[in-house]
Amino acid sequence: MSPKKFHLGWFVGFVANDFTGPFSPPDEPWDGKFYVEMAQSLERAGFDYMMFEDTVSVPDAYGRSFDTYLKHALWAPKHDPVPLAAVIAAATSRLGIIATMSTAFYPPYMLARTVATVDHIAKGRFGWNIVTSAQNQAALNFGMDKLPPHDKRYDIAHEYIDLVRELWNSWDADNIVRDRETGAYFAPGSVRAVDHDGEYFRSKGPLTTVRPPNGQPVFVQAGGSPKGRDFAAKYADSIVANPGSIEDMRKFRDDVRARAAAHGRNPDEIKILFIMMPVLGATTEEAVAANRRNITSDRAVENILAQFSFTTDIDFSQFPLDEVPPQDLTTDGEQSALEMFLQRGSGKTLRELAIDYLSPRVELVGTPDEVADRMGEIVDEVGGDGFLIYTGSNSLNRRFVAEVTEGLVPALQRRGRVRTEYGHEFLRDNLRAF
Ligand SMILES: Cc1cc2nc3c(=O)[nH]c(=O)nc-3n(C[C@H](O)[C@H](O)[C@H](O)COP(=O)(O)O)c2cc1C
Structure with a gap:
């Protein structure tokens, strides 16, 4: 029997990378080049996606001051991942690119429009990591006194998703005709108002942008609470999670899949990626x-x-x-x-x-071959679906990216565990390929 194939993502932010270590990049990352080149390496290695986290405040909890955070470049500086996603999309052709945007801060119309725009630039490879935000400090930056309570944030997010979908659907598929004879750009009657009048949002519509290439972009989510898991199970194409023990991973995956089935979805449509920080060496020692x-x-x-x-x-x-x-x-x-x-x-x-x-409970420490074997064992024990590679921003450098893309991934490919080439153009299709 051939081994169970799994998916790979990489979790990163548009943040300062390693700047103190012996292999720290000599260049600043703010022109995006470091991340564009990283994306090209991930694409060469066949990663499903590169995912950018985002938060929108400079913390001051430690020592009641910004200083420690800024000293270590922790959470700040943090640049907007959405324009960077567009630049990466233009420099790649198969890799998925996910950006985080919060339902607490983006007006839905603006989000639907931005996401559709970037998804077109990426030709159906863009994804939205849907977060509801948890920091009151961020709320202060947007004119609010504080965020709504946890469960209410999810209630609001459900209506938010309904509305952005209505907006994307306000344009029919394939309605651009560009008819030279009649001089018509699009088919009449194929764009409609949405007239959304809900509990939390109102929007007339239609959207100004052409319908996203795949109907809607890929949805990624990371909910851990019962409300969060249920939200993810209802909408997500991919869920990212912190692992805990192998048993915790299996329970989490089984729970989300059961919730997806209860929503009438095929659980196999959801790929759950667990965050892992591999530490690789030429020898185990x-x-x-x-x-x-x-x-x-x-x-x-x-x-x-x-x-x-x-x-x-x-x-x-x-x-x-x-x-x-x-x-x-x-x-x-x-x-x-x-x-x-x-x-x-x-x-x-x-x-x-x-x-x-x-010290994570599930460690990936060793040679590329040892770590590849361990990853295979974990997937077999958990049932699926893959890993989200991560290293603290303080240790992200080209050497670490190369250790994964040139060492670990080839070891996984030799074992038939990950793809050697992309089968599809759209991110959603690549995620559903196995
Ligand atoms: C892998 C991972 C990535 C996350 N990325 C972000 C992020 O970029 N921005 C953010 O505000 N929250 C992020 N979160 C937090 C989640 O969106 C969510 O608030 C958290 O998992 C708690 O979920 P819960 O409220 O359902 O318990 C992330 C969580 C995980 C596990």
């Missing part, structure tokens, strides 16, 4: 040593504490690194994340907790 260096450096520890301060709104800079933090910390932010991090009662110091948190 080299990879293990590199992994240890990655997770124990002062820089990595400060990074993770600053990140945690942001998501929990607890200022971790106030606690000494080599002492046990207070055991009674609580948050109105991400509660499950705080529980996992704190390991209450373990007696571990803050530094030890940070290092534990940086």
